[in-house]
Amino acid sequence: MPEEPVPSPQDxxxxxxxxxxxxxxxxxxxxxxxxxxxxxxxxxxxFALLDEAAHDPAVRVVIVTGSGKAFCPGMDVERLEQNARPGQSLNLRARVPMYSRRDMPKPMIAAVNGACAGIGLVQALICDIRFAARGARFTTAFTRRGLAGEYNLPYVLPRVVGLENALDLLLSGRIFDADEAKDLGLVSRVVEPADLLGAARAYARDIARSCSPRAMAVVRHQVYGDLDRTFTDALARSYSAMEYFAGSPDFREGVASFMEKREPKFEGLPPDFDPAEATRDAFLPY
Incomplete structure (x- = not known):
């Protein structure tokens, strides 16, 4: 399949x-x-913009949303039609890895303002926290297009909503709304459409102002990295992170701001900060 053109500076x-x-x-x-x-x-x-946000010290939190009344209803139907032609094969090597942003050092919040399906659902699940507009509709969609579970969704979804709920959504490809998505644990907040971006911004601004960028980067690294580790291995990494932050400037500022009843003044995240350093020498103190 011929590779699609890289967007020009005019795009x-x-x-x-x-x-x-x-x-x-x-x-x-x-x-x-x-x-x-x-x-x-x-x-x-x-993904280029996510890279820009990851390396910009001025950015502390990222919100992902859609314009108009939809978030992302999946792959463009013109692309689907092209892929469905006899003899066609996917050129996945030319694509950006969907979950490469699991190593993003900054919190990501999805503000799902409308239809969210297929690869659009994957983008919402790349984010750490999901807000949804009441009435927004979701679907995995794949089986109804004659496709298997794409972009690692069969791995990710059970870890978000549990095994049976994931199988229900993946096998049936049925449509479900924002309120059911919250009941399933797929989103954490449902708000009225007019309030969606404002609610996501308020949450993002609170953690941007109040939380250490280094601490958030390490917490995100711990959570995703520990998904497939044993309890003991994760505990060792946790002790290592505790030692890493003990006596650090961020810890001192966090305690001082709490005692002085003021907003903390944490430094931005340096572009070269590696959260893995906090847990690299994992140990148990006993």
Whole structure:
């Protein structure tokens, strides 16, 4: 299959990007005329912007959302039709790895404003916390398109909603709404559509102002890294992280701001910060 062209500098509107004074970056999928259907040029720009946010010390939290009334309803139907032609095969080697941003050192929040399906659901699940607009609809969709579970969703989804719920959603490909998504644990908050981005921003600004960027980076690294570790291995990494932060400038500032009843003043995350350093020499003190 021929590789799709890399977006030119004239294509920045495929995904919008803004950073406010609190260090909250908002990344907006922006193909409203196609309901933000996923395309390869959009994919490349989206992940390039996440890389930019990851390496920008001014950015502390990232929000991902969609323009208009949809989040992302899945791969653009034109791409699906192309892939469905007899004899076609996928050129996945030219694609950006979907879960490569698990090593993103900054919290990611999805503000799901509307339809969220297939590869769009994958983007929501890349995020750590999900807000959804009441009435937003979700589906894995794959089996109803004659596809298996793509982009590692059969691995990720059971870890979010549990085995039986994941099998229900993956096997049936049925549509479910934001309220059911919250009941399943797929999203943590459901708010009215008009309040969605404001609620996500308020949460993001709170942690951007109040939480240590280094501590958040290490916590994210611990959580995802420990998913497949034993309890004892994870405990050893936890003790290592405790030793790493003991006496650190962030810990001193966190305690001082608490005692002085003021907002903490944590430094931004350096571009070269490696959260793995906090747990690299894992040990048990007994």
């Amino acid at each position: 920045p509107d495929l995904v919008l990007y803004e950073v406010d004074e609190d260090g909250v970056a908002v990344v907006t999928l922006n193909r409203p005329e196609r309901r933000n259907a996923w395309s390869i040029p959009m994919e490349r720009r989206f």
